[in-house]
Amino acid sequence: MLKIALSNITRRRNNSIMAVICIALAVGIFTLIWSVFSLSSSGLELSQSRLGADVLIYPSHAQVDEEKLLFSGLAEMVYMDEEAFSAAIAGDLAPKIEETSAQFFLQTLPNAGCCEVTEAFRIVGVEIESDFILKAWLEQEGIESLNDQEIIVGRNVGKKAGDTTLILNSLFTVKGVLHKTGTGMDKTIFMNMDMARRLADQTFPLTYLGVDSVDSAVTCYLLKLKDGTDATTFVEELQNKSTDINVASVRETQSQLRTQIALFSKILFLFWIAILILCTIALVSLFRGLIYGRKKEIGYLRAIGMQRKEIYLMFLWEIGLLGAMGGILGGAAGVLLVNPLLSQIQSLLTIPTGEWTVSMGLMRVFSGIGLSLLLCALIAVVPVSNLSKLAPYEVISEGEI
Amino acid sequence: MELLKLFNVTKTFETGEKCTPVDRVNLTICENDFISIMGVSGSGKSTLLMLMGGLLKPTSGDLSYCGESLYSMSDNALAKWRGKNVGYLF
Numbered sequence: 072m073l074k075i076a077l078s079n080i081t082r083r084r085n086n087s088i089m090a091v092i093c094i095a096l097a098v099g100i101f102t103l104i105w106s107v108f109s110l111s112s113s114g115l116e117l118s119q120s121r122l123g124a125d126v127l128i129y130p131s132h133a134q135v136d137e138e139k140l141l142f143s144g145l146a147e148m149v150y151m152d153e154e155a156f157s158a159a160i161a162g163d164l165a166p167k168i169e170e171t172s173a174q175f176f177l178q179t180l181p182n183a184g185c186c187e188v189t190e191a192f193r194i195v196g197v198e199i200e201s202d203f204i205l206k207a208w209l210e211q212e213g214i215e216s217l218n219d220q221e222i223i224v225g226r227n228v229g230k231k232a233g234d235t236t237l238i239l240n241s242l243f244t245v246k247g248v249l250h251k252t253g254t255g256m257d258k259t260i261f262m263n264m265d266m267a268r269r270l271a272d273q274t275f276p277l278t279y280l281g282v283d284s285v286d287s288a289v290t291c292y293l294l295k296l297k298d299g300t301d302a303t304t305f306v307e308e309l310q311n312k313s314t315d316i317n318v319a320s321v322r323e324t325q326s327q328l329r330t331q332i333a334l335f336s337k338i339l340f341l342f343w344i345a346i347l348i349l350c351t352i353a354l355v356s357l358f359r360g361l362i363y364g365r366k367k368e369i370g371y372l373r374a375i376g377m378q379r380k381e382i383y384l385m386f387l388w389e390i391g392l393l394g395a396m397g398g399i400l401g402g403a404a405g406v407l408l409v410n411p412l413l414s415q416i417q418s419l420l421t422i423p424t425g426e427w428t429v430s431m432g433l434m435r436v437f438s439g440i441g442l443s444l445l446l447c448a449l450i451a452v453v454p455v456s457n458l459s460k461l462a463p464y465e466v467i468s469e470g471e472i
Numbered sequence: 473m474e475l476l477k478l479f480n481v482t483k484t485f486e487t488g489e490k491c492t493p494v495d496r497v498n499l500t501i502c503e504n505d506f507i508s509i510m511g512v513s514g515s516g517k518s519t520l521l522m523l524m525g526g527l528l529k530p531t532s533g534d535l536s537y538c539g540e541s542l543y544s545m546s547d548n549a550l551a552k553w554r555g556k557n558v559g560y561l562f
Contacts, residue, residue, distance in 0.1 A: 374527055376555015378548045464528040 072381070076388035083361065087393060090357045094397025095404065097350040097446065098439040100343045102405025106427075106435055107412055108336045114424040115329055123203060124172070124293035125302045127319045128156060128309070132281075147176055148271075150280060150288035151315060159313035167300045170203045175267045176290035177239075177274075192228060193259045194238065196267025203295055205249070205261060212247050219266040221246040225257040239270045293321075335416065354450050362386060362454045366461075373463035386455040394447035395440055402439025406432040474539075476501040476524060481533035483519050493519045496533065526554045 080087045130151040153173070160168065175196035197205065199217045209215070209223075217223065222243045224230045234245045238260065251257060268285040282288045296302055302320045310318040369382060377385075409432075413424055476499075483494040493516030501507055501524075509517050522528035523535060526542055535542045537557065545553060 373551065374525070374554060374558075374560050376551045376553075378551045380548075462528075464522055 072384050072388050073392075075385055076392055079385075079389050080392060086357060086361060090354060090361070090393045091397045091400065093350045093353045093357065094394055094443045094446065095401035097347050098398050098401030098443045099405040099408075100346050100401075101442060102402050102435045102439045103408055103412060104336070104339045104343050105438075106406065106409045106431075107339070107416065108332070110409070110413065110424045110427060111332045111336075111416075112329075115325055115332070123207070123295060124321045125296045125300075126294040126306055126309070127291060127321055127324070128159075128294065128316050129291040129319075130155075131315055131317050133317065147290065148178060148275075148280065150175075150282050150285075150290055152282070153287045153289055155313065155315040156289065156292055159309055159316055162312075164305065164309055164312070167297055167305060168294050169297045170201070170295040172202045172204050172293040172295075173198060173264065173289045174204075174291050174293065175264050175271070175288065177267050177271050194267055194270070195259050195261050196264035197261055198264045204256075204293060208249055209247075214247055217246060217261075217263055219263055220244060221262070223247045223249060223261040225249050225259045226251045227257040228260060239274050241266075241270060351446070351450065354446070358390065358447075358451045359454055361389075362451065362458055366458070369458060369461070370463055379459045382459040383455060386451065386459070390447045390451045390455070391444060394443040398440030398443030399436065401443065402436035405439060406435050473503045474500055475503050475505070475537065477536045478524070479534045479536075481523060481530045481535055483516075483523060483528065484531045492531075494523060494530070525558050525560060526550050 130149045133147055133149040156173075177194040177196065178191055199205070199209070205223065214223075220241075220243055222236075222238070222245055224245055224247075226249055228248075230236055230245045230248065232245055232247050236243055236245065243262065249256060249261075268288065271280060271288075272285045277283065277285070280288070296305060302322055306318045306320045306323075309316075372382060372385075409427065417424075478497050478499040481494060481497045481499075482492060484490060484492045493514070497520065509520060511517050519528065523530055529543050537553070542550070542553070
């Protein structure tokens with residue numbers, strides 16, 4: 072039966088190619104949209120669960136918004152003085168803060184010949200003792216301290232624990248590699264705050280950094296608020312107290328991103344529905360042609376003794392094979408295009424992304440095949456069933472023998 | 473040996489107008505017989521061949537092959553019979 076189905080497919084090459092293209096298109100776009108949506112949603116979940124901060128504070132003169140600071144891995148070299156933060160939280164706001172994590176941003180210089188790494192990475196100086204962003208991971212990995220020549224790298228930096236690397240003319244040892252977060256942390260190198268400040272001081276002139284001294288310079292603060300504290304009210308109060316800082320609610324930023332992703336996904340979903348309708352119409356026409364245009368052939372087959380069940384099976388094999396080919400092609404193309412599409416979307420929107428694994432890709436390809444088989448079955452079962460039920464004489468007569 | 477036997481076989485088509493191209497035909501075909509059926513266009517030759525070939529059920533009468541009634545067979549058995557015993561040249 073498979074042999075007959077295969078020879079039928081190759082005999083009607085043009086129709087078969089058209090059918091496969093239609094199926095691949097519908098499945099490919101479905102796989103792509105599903106993958107992008109689930110990756111961006113899981114990225115948000117990941118960042119929410121691993122970032123753990125409620126409020127972000129950064130200098131008011133920074134030419135960057137909080138979404139980029141939180142999720143893009145942008146190494147914005149803007150600084151404020153520790154004093155600005157201390158002054159802002161002084162008074163009734165300080166008791167509402169449970170934990171504070173200060174960060175000092177610096178960028179590697181890939182083209183200056185000083186680094187082994189070929190891509191620019193964000194260096195973030197942190198105070199390991201007070202930091203709560205890396206805390207859970209450090210505890211899990213049993214890391215209690217970080218000396219000046221040790222670094223922790225994000226998953227996408229391309230280094231593994233124990234590696235040594237030259238950063239801005241200083242040699243460092245990788246103490247650990249972070250789990251995937253789906254945020255800019257994946258392309259970040261973490262080191263001691265004092266070491267990051269020293270590197271900045273050695274590499275860049277103070278006028279370039281825009282500070283009088285790097286010793287008390289900080290790029291941003293991440294705050295965890297005490298239970299029961301309303302982040303939105305806290306942000307408003309803190310913002311009203313100081314014009315030197317920008318204050319943003321992390322949850323609000325994430326919620327805004329979620330809205331953006333939902334809107335974007337809705338547009339993509341509508342686009343997919345339109346494609347699906349067009350492909351279904353094309354497939355209905357192709358399959359009807361494929362099935363009803365072969366009454367004569369069915370008449371011959373019935374006359375020489377082929378049973379209804381066998382006719383039915385022959386068509387199902389044929390359509391199933393076309394569906395599987397379209398599903399594999401569409402699913403694979405969709406999965407391969409996920410990263411390029413995400414890069415394009417990320418150039419328009421700042422969105423975190425979840426981890427994209429081989430098993431996820433395979434699952435989506437198989438789902439694509441499943442969808443294409445379902446689509447083909449829905450379109451073809453009725454005409455095939457009707458045709459196989461016709462008596463041989465009727466089929467031959469209508470087939471104009 | 474009697475191979476194919478038609479007993480009062482009638483086929484009536486009712487597509488708008490009633491038409492009976494094969495009307496109470498009795499015919500016996502034995503092994504090694506070589507038979508020609510001749511007639512003017514529309515006289516029912518093809519219908520008779522379809523009936524004898526197991527492709528068309530008679531309206532009335534019976535048709536047997538080696539003593540076994542052809543149209544009492546199931547669709548699948550009839551398809552198998554056609555595959556095994558009948559050759560067509562369309």
